[in-house]
Amino acid sequence: MxxxxxxxxxxxxxxxxxxxxxxxxxxxxxxxxxxxxxxxxxxxxxxxxxxxxxxxxxxxxxxxxxxxxxxxxxxxxxxxxxxxxxxxxxxxxxxxxxxxxxxxxxxxxxxxxxxxxxxxxxxxxxxxxxxxxxxxxxxxxxxxxxxxxxxxxxxxxxxxxxxxxxxxxxxxxxxxxxxxxxxPSGDYTTPIGKAKVAKEGKDLTVISYSRMTSIAVDVAHRMEKENGLSIEVVDLRSLRPLDRETLVQSVQKTNRAIIFEEDWRSYGIGAEVAATLQEEAFDYLDAPIKRVASVEVPLPYSKPLELSALTGAKQLIEAVNELAPRRRRR
Structure with missing residues (x-):
């Protein structure tokens, strides 16, 4: 390819x-x-x-x-x-x-x-x-x-x-x-309404979309190499319709979930994902769902302030360490 x-x-x-x-x-x-x-x-x-x-x-x-x-x-x-x-x-x-x-x-x-x-x-x-x-x-x-x-x-x-x-x-x-x-070469389509498991894992699920998915995959590979933590990354790809089944299946396997998004935390895509997991996968959760998102301010023009307001790899790593510390030390 x-x-x-x-x-x-x-x-x-x-x-x-x-x-x-x-x-x-x-x-x-x-x-x-x-x-x-x-x-x-x-x-x-x-x-x-x-x-x-x-x-x-x-x-x-x-x-x-x-x-x-x-x-x-x-x-x-x-x-x-x-x-x-x-x-x-x-x-x-x-x-x-x-x-x-x-x-x-x-x-x-x-x-x-x-x-x-x-x-x-x-x-x-x-x-x-x-x-x-x-x-x-x-x-x-x-x-x-x-x-x-x-x-x-x-x-x-x-x-x-x-x-x-x-x-x-x-x-x-x-x-x-x-x-x-x-x-891939040739004619193909990606189905609308179907999420993708971008990286397989067993200890924790990170759910994301767009640019945050690529960051999540990089973090997952890095943490697996450094401390053996097996992180599954699910790429939503479609926000409406939302592939709830794939999300639930992943959490049923890993029992822990982090939602990682660039937009603001309140009332966002992550809130809908969290509600889905609470409603359909509650019995499988071993810890509260965590959401990682950007600071809720109009984004500053100043480059240092802009970077401090946006979420990224650092914030995701912190959330992973908070959610699965015992698994990380295995």
């Missing part, structure tokens, strides 16, 4: 899907001539032309509404929102229209659209450009929300999202774009 970046996996997938299906088209701010703020759409305007790679005005509500209408008429728009922080300008089109039209009209009209958008902190972009807002959309019936952590899943989940007949929010963490990984 070829080893490519997360960014290249997305670019390759958009090209392949546009070749496969002439109804797939792209729209967003500066995705054509400028090739996108993060170059995900590099080369696509030249290859497919302005009818299928549409540069839009700076008006998220306008072009998200355009995408909803296009999807209702049989096209498959893939919208790029420059950053998830800007998605708030089009929240009405997503929550009140894209998510509800299929149900409000008795299934007579589908809305097969994808909204791609990067988020996350650590880039010194300050409070209004560094948020993780996925929980707002994972709360909404009628939407699907996915968050890949590897180039292979970026490709597989984007293909699955484009081919899905429902609106899908496709989350990309800025810090993942330059990461590399093996990506």
């Amino acid at each position: 070829a080893e490519i970046t997360f960014r290249q996996a997305l670019n390759d997938t958009l090209r392949e899907e546009m070749k496969r299906d002439e109804n797939v088209f792209l729209l967003g701010e500066e995705i054509g001539t400028f090739e996108g703020s993060y170059k995900i759409t590099a080369g696509l305007l030249k290859e497919f032309g302005p009818r299928r790679v549409v540069d839009t005005p700076i008006a998220e509500n306008g072009f998200l509404g355009m995408a909803v209408g296009a999807a209702m008429l049989g096209l498959r728009p893939v919208v790029e929102i420059m950053t998830i922080n800007f998605i708030l300008m089009g929240i009405d089109e997503i929550i009140n229209h894209a998510a509800k039209i299929h149900y409000m009209f008795g299934g007579q009209s589908a809305v097969p659209m994808v909204i791609r958008t990067p988020g996350g902190g650590g880039q010194q972009l300050s409070a209004t450009h560094s948020q993780n807002l996925e929980v707002l959309f994972a709360h909404i019936p009628g939407l699907k929300v996915v968050a890949p952590s590897t180039p292979a899943d970026a490709k597989g989940l984007l293909k699955a999202s484009i081919r899905d007949d429902n609106p899908v929010l496709f989350l990309e963490n800025l810090a993942l774009y330059n990461t590399k990984g093996e990506v």
Whole structure:
């Protein structure tokens, strides 16, 4: 398998899907001539032309509404929102229209659209450009929300999202774009709604998604090598629908759980995961569920302050040592 970046996996997938299906088209701010703020759409305007790679005005509500209408008429728009922080300008089109039209009209009209958008902190972009807002959309019936952590899943989940007949929010963490990984050749999809055990273990489960999964896997390998602690890492991949069965099965095996997420702790994705484990795996838990998340403040611009507010490997290691000290000393 070829080893490519997360960014290249997305670019390759958009090209392949546009070749496969002439109804797939792209729209967003500066995705054509400028090739996108993060170059995900590099080369696509030249290859497919302005009818299928549409540069839009700076008006998220306008072009998200355009995408909803296009999807209702049989096209498959893939919208790029420059950053998830800007998605708030089009929240009405997503929550009140894209998510509800299929149900409000008795299934007579589908809305097969994808909204791609990067988020996350650590880039010194300050409070209004560094948020993780996925929980707002994972709360909404009628939407699907996915968050890949590897180039292979970026490709597989984007293909699955484009081919899905429902609106899908496709989350990309800025810090993942330059990461590399093996990506299978040929046509394949990663199922939406199915978590992945990124690393097998028996002493403790760490549940995560997006960039935090790669950190969790690194920490798990390091702690296994240093002190023999066997940590299982579960990558959610899909936030809605949530694969509760895989989460419960992992905790039934390890009896301890840490939820590791970049967003704020209160009311977040981790809260839903914790509720699931309490409801469906309570009898298997040998210790309280721990949640590791970022400090609940608007993210500072100052680099030292930003790094101190974000969670990371240090905080996860501390949580592991607190939750499983006796297992660690074996």
